[in-house]
Amino acid sequence: xxxxxxxxxxxxxxxxxxxxxxxxxxxxxxxxxxxxxxxxxxxxxxxxxxxxxxxxxxxxxxxxxxxxxxxxxxxxxxxxxxxxxxxxxxxxxxxxxxxxxxxxxxxxxxxxxxxxxxxxxxxxxxxxxxxxxxxxxxxxxxxxxxxxxxxxxxxxxxxxxxxxxxxxxxxxxxxxxxxxxxxxxxxxxxxxxxxxxxxxxxxxxxxxxxxxxxxxxxxxxxxxxxxxxxxxxxxxxxxxxxxxxxxxxxxxxxxxxxxxxxxxxxxxxxxxxxxxxxxxxxxxxxxxxxxxxxxxxxxxxxxxxxxxxxxxxxxxxxxxxxxxxxxxxxxxxxxxxxxxxxxxxxxxxxxxxxxxxxxxxxxxxxxxxxxxxxxxxxxxxxxxxxxxxxxxxxxxxxxxxxxxxxxxxxxxxxxxxxxxxxxxxxxxxxxxxxxxxxxxxxxxxxx
Amino acid sequence: xxxxxxxxxxxxxxxxxxxxxxxxxxxxxxxxxxxxxxxxxxxxxxxxxxxxxxxxxxxxxxxxxxxxxxxxxxxxxxxxxxxxxxxxxxxxxxxxxxxxxxxxxxxxxxxxxxxxxxxxxxxxxxxxxxxxxxxxxxxxxxxxxxxxxxxxxxxxxxxxxxxxxxxxxxxxxxxxxxxxxxxxxxxxxxxxxxxxxxxxxxxxxxxxxxxxxxxxxxxxxxxxxxxxxxxxxxxxxxxxxxxxxxxxxxxxxxxxxxxxxxxxxxxxxxxxxxxxxxxxxxxxxxxxxxxxxxxxxxxxxxxxxxxxxxxxxxxxxxxxxxxxxxxxxxxxxxxxxxxxxxxxxxxxxxxxxxxxxxxxxxxxxxxxxxxxxxxxxxxxxxxxxxxxxxxxxxxxxxxxxxxxxxxxxxxxxxxxxxxxxxxxxxxxxxxxxxxxxxxxxxxxxxx
Numbered sequence: 050x051x052x053x054x055x056x057x058x059x060x061x062x063x064x065x066x067x068x069x070x071x072x073x074x075x076x077x078x079x080x081x082x083x084x085x086x087x088x089x090x091x092x093x094x095x096x097x098x099x100x101x102x103x104x105x106x107x108x109x110x111x112x113x114x115x116x117x118x119x120x121x122x123x124x125x126x127x128x129x130x131x132x133x134x135x136x137x138x139x140x141x142x143x144x145x146x147x148x149x150x151x152x153x154x155x156x157x158x159x160x161x162x163x164x165x166x167x168x169x170x171x172x173x174x175x176x177x178x179x180x181x182x183x184x185x186x187x188x189x190x191x192x193x194x195x196x197x198x199x200x201x202x203x204x205x206x207x208x209x210x211x212x213x214x215x216x217x218x219x220x221x222x223x224x225x226x227x228x229x230x231x232x233x234x235x236x237x238x239x240x241x242x243x244x245x246x247x248x249x250x251x252x253x254x255x256x257x258x259x260x261x262x263x264x265x266x267x268x269x270x271x272x273x274x275x276x277x278x279x280x281x282x283x284x285x286x287x288x289x290x291x292x293x294x295x296x297x298x299x300x301x302x303x304x305x306x307x308x309x310x311x312x313x314x315x316x317x318x319x320x321x322x323x324x325x326x327x328x329x330x331x332x333x334x335x336x337x338x339x340x341x342x343x344x345x346x347x348x349x350x351x352x353x354x355x356x357x358x359x360x361x362x363x364x365x366x367x368x369x370x371x372x373x374x375x376x377x378x379x380x381x382x383x384x385x386x387x388x389x390x391x392x393x394x395x396x397x398x399x400x401x402x403x404x405x406x407x408x409x410x411x412x413x414x415x416x417x418x419x420x421x422x423x424x425x426x427x428x429x430x431x432x433x434x435x436x437x438x439x440x441x442x443x444x445x446x447x448x449x450x451x452x453x454x455x456x457x458x459x460x461x462x463x464x465x466x467x468x469x470x471x472x473x474x475x476x477x478x479x480x481x482x483x484x485x486x487x488x489x490x491x492x493x494x495x496x
Numbered sequence: 497x498x499x500x501x502x503x504x505x506x507x508x509x510x511x512x513x514x515x516x517x518x519x520x521x522x523x524x525x526x527x528x529x530x531x532x533x534x535x536x537x538x539x540x541x542x543x544x545x546x547x548x549x550x551x552x553x554x555x556x557x558x559x560x561x562x563x564x565x566x567x568x569x570x571x572x573x574x575x576x577x578x579x580x581x582x583x584x585x586x587x588x589x590x591x592x593x594x595x596x597x598x599x600x601x602x603x604x605x606x607x608x609x610x611x612x613x614x615x616x617x618x619x620x621x622x623x624x625x626x627x628x629x630x631x632x633x634x635x636x637x638x639x640x641x642x643x644x645x646x647x648x649x650x651x652x653x654x655x656x657x658x659x660x661x662x663x664x665x666x667x668x669x670x671x672x673x674x675x676x677x678x679x680x681x682x683x684x685x686x687x688x689x690x691x692x693x694x695x696x697x698x699x700x701x702x703x704x705x706x707x708x709x710x711x712x713x714x715x716x717x718x719x720x721x722x723x724x725x726x727x728x729x730x731x732x733x734x735x736x737x738x739x740x741x742x743x744x745x746x747x748x749x750x751x752x753x754x755x756x757x758x759x760x761x762x763x764x765x766x767x768x769x770x771x772x773x774x775x776x777x778x779x780x781x782x783x784x785x786x787x788x789x790x791x792x793x794x795x796x797x798x799x800x801x802x803x804x805x806x807x808x809x810x811x812x813x814x815x816x817x818x819x820x821x822x823x824x825x826x827x828x829x830x831x832x833x834x835x836x837x838x839x840x841x842x843x844x845x846x847x848x849x850x851x852x853x854x855x856x857x858x859x860x861x862x863x864x865x866x867x868x869x870x871x872x873x874x875x876x877x878x879x880x881x882x883x884x885x886x887x888x889x890x891x892x893x894x895x896x897x898x899x900x901x902x903x904x905x906x907x908x909x910x911x912x913x914x915x916x917x918x919x920x921x922x923x924x925x926x927x928x929x930x931x932x933x934x935x936x937x938x939x940x941x942x943x
Contacts, residue, residue, distance in 0.1 A: 235647070291718030319838070365809075371784060407770050
């Protein structure tokens with residue numbers, strides 16, 4: 050059964066069949082079908098109401114925030130209350146963060162005062178912090194429980210928890226004393242004590258840690274969930290791996306955007322307006338446009354040389370491009386290495402030394418190819434061929450070093466290294482290439 | 497206790513203390529410490545032998561392949577056999593893929609003939625396919641089991657499985673009939689039948705699916721594990737989420753590398769040789785160098801115009817750079833959108849239309865700023881200011897369209913869209929910018 054057929058059935062109002070088909074589908078796929086532009090909100094609500102209630106909440110959690118808003122506006126208070134009660138806490142926080150103020154207060158009115166307090170606390174965590182990612186629905190055990198007690202506790206409460214596969218052992222002050230996997234509980238003897246089984250060397254994150262840090266911890270250890278503690282070391286929530294996959298993707302996308310001179314955004318491309326998209330691109334282009342005038346100045350100052358040997362102008366794009374690309378090769382490696390943690394700040398000198406040697410090898414190879422090409426294919430003069438090839442070599446070496454150093458400096462200045470990518474490196478390397486070019490030309494060609 | 501202190505203790509041969517400290521550490525951290533360059537293989541082997549045997553295997557699985565090779569060469573056959581027997585199947589396949597032939601046969605000699613058959617089958621899956629990622633250590637249930645039977649089965653076999661949190665229900669031909677989570681088993685009544693609880697609409701991948709596809713399925717549904725079936729629909733293995741996080745990171749890194757004109761590689765940067773690194777960069781730089789000569793030709797053919805108005809040369813870098821950056825903004829968005837699945841091939845025309853409108857907005861804004869700057873700051877003539885600003889506008893519009901169309905064409909040709917990134921786009925846009933520039937100049941300035 051593919052998506053189009055279901056849409057057809059919906060439009061023909063064959064709801065009995067639709068219900069049957071949907072009952073066999075995954076909530077993610079249903080949410081996608083109900084996002085289709087051709088459906089109006091009334092139809093969506095009809096279908097939404099046909100789903101089993103608990104399942105409807107799961108589908109709701111997978112809607113885009115736009116669609117959630119439409120539905121919240123269209124549904125009754127009773128329906129809203131049901132969704133609020135049943136949504137996982139982290140999904141509810143996500144929902145509230147995206148809703149306009151009047152909807153937020155409508156939602157808050159549906160929750161208990163205790164829950165309202167918690168919600169307000171969670172809404173205060175900085176965006177992209179561990180606190181804003183975490184959920185409070187975890188399994189809490191006590192260390193004097195036996196395996197049997199623990200199993201009974203999980204059996205009773207397990208369905209409403211975000212995960213039951215990692216359980217958290219806390220004392221009466223909610224300090225985290227240990228963690229234990231459901232696997233270990235299941236394979237252990239019924240009478241064994243949790244205190245003897247639990248792992249007490251715990252890897253955790255703090256509520257204010259950045260989500261990038263959290264993602265690194267997940268990747269490093271391959272965990273399914275990670276506890277989040279506050280400054281008093283009390284367990285305040287957990288983060289599960291499915292949310293971290295989204296973070297990893299989002300962080301990589303942000304780096305791609307920054308490296309292409311755009312202000313990063315996690316709004317979906319297709320639903321962003323033309324003006325929003327334009328705004329995210331103009332500022333960096335303006336900066337680059339102004340920076341590029343430095344190259345223009347350099348060219349102007351060698352106007353005399355250029356007019357006496359206009360042929361020199363024709364090699365400028367090749368020199369600037371090859372230099373720029375060499376530089377951005379280096380900067381991309383460093384930026385990505387710093388982001389994944391493969392390169393640490395302590396490796397800086399090893400990286401620099403390695404890139405220097407690479408630049409010499411690459412520079413010599415390209416300069417030789419270029420010299421031969423100019424002499425025997427383009428049939429330029431020996432002096433011009435030598436000038437261009439020498440410039441190429443020097444530019445590649447300098448470009449690699451600039452490409453290497455710039456992201457490291459950015460990191461030291463606590464800026465995002467990703468801004469030191471191709472566009473900015475290119476502008477800098479262009480200027481360098483031109484100065485080197487005209488200086489060598491002045492000496493070799495003489496004026 | 498930080499890493500340096502442990503290294504000191506090791507070098508002082510205070511092994512009792514070292515053992516105590518290591519016993520409280522995570523296997524990932526121990527593997528990292530034992531990768532330190534200052535330790536010789538004899539010392540590493542001493543420490544490795546101090547670890548509890550099962551734990552040592554886990555540490556082994558986290559070593560780099562280089563370190564694994566060193567250790568395999570240094571350890572006794574008996575130790576090797578223990579590791580081979582206890583390693584998870586996917587880790588063993590990874591190990592074998594990286595080892596030289598003589599070591600592979602040494603390892604194969606230590607395994608049973610049945611296991612050898614399986615290993616040979618697994619080694620045949622294409623690299624980066626679902627088959628090469630999967631493991632065979634999963635929990636297999638039968639649909640006539642009760643929850644109690646299933647729990648007993650998991651209790652007995654659970655410790656040797658890669659995951660117990662998703663269990664797979666198969667018939668006697670190993671066809672996959674359903675999946676069930678341990679959570680559901682734990683919260684259900686002891687006498688309930690697996691057949692009544694299991695999910696029979698199963699989302700799965702095939703052994704030959706690309707790892708990027710597998711990663712997309714994981715992200716979409718937030719699964720902890722995914723079944724892999726062969727062409728006859730028989731369950732051949734499972735893939736777990738921890739391995740997929742590595743895939744996601746590796747795929748993003750490859751895209752970063754391709755987009756910066758490098759041949760992708762998953763060798764770690766710091767341990768790659770200068771020549772290997774140089775080789776990965778030279779080929780693309782050569783291609784770009786040769787492509788850039790097109791721009792050179794264009795400049796040569798307007799030599800006359802240029803020598804009569806050398807000032808025109810000084811705006812070339814700005815025009816080429818701004819154009820190149822605009823183009824690579826568009827191409828980066830498309831490439832990343834296609835990689836994450838946010839943009840589908842069916843969205844092509846919507847994307848093109850959107851990018852066109854964005855380019856007009858951005859182009860007009862930059863052209864106006866540029867015109868005013870040239871007139872009132874640079875104090876260029878009206879004709880020159882107009883020529884440069886008009887060129888800027890046209891170039892930005894064309895650049896955005898090229899940046900948009902190129903990755904889509906690459907995808908249609910079944911190439912990786914990531915090669916159509918900044919470097920290649922820049923070379924194309926440079927040529928376009930120059931032709932537009934000189935054409936407008938010829939008309940406006942006249943010759």
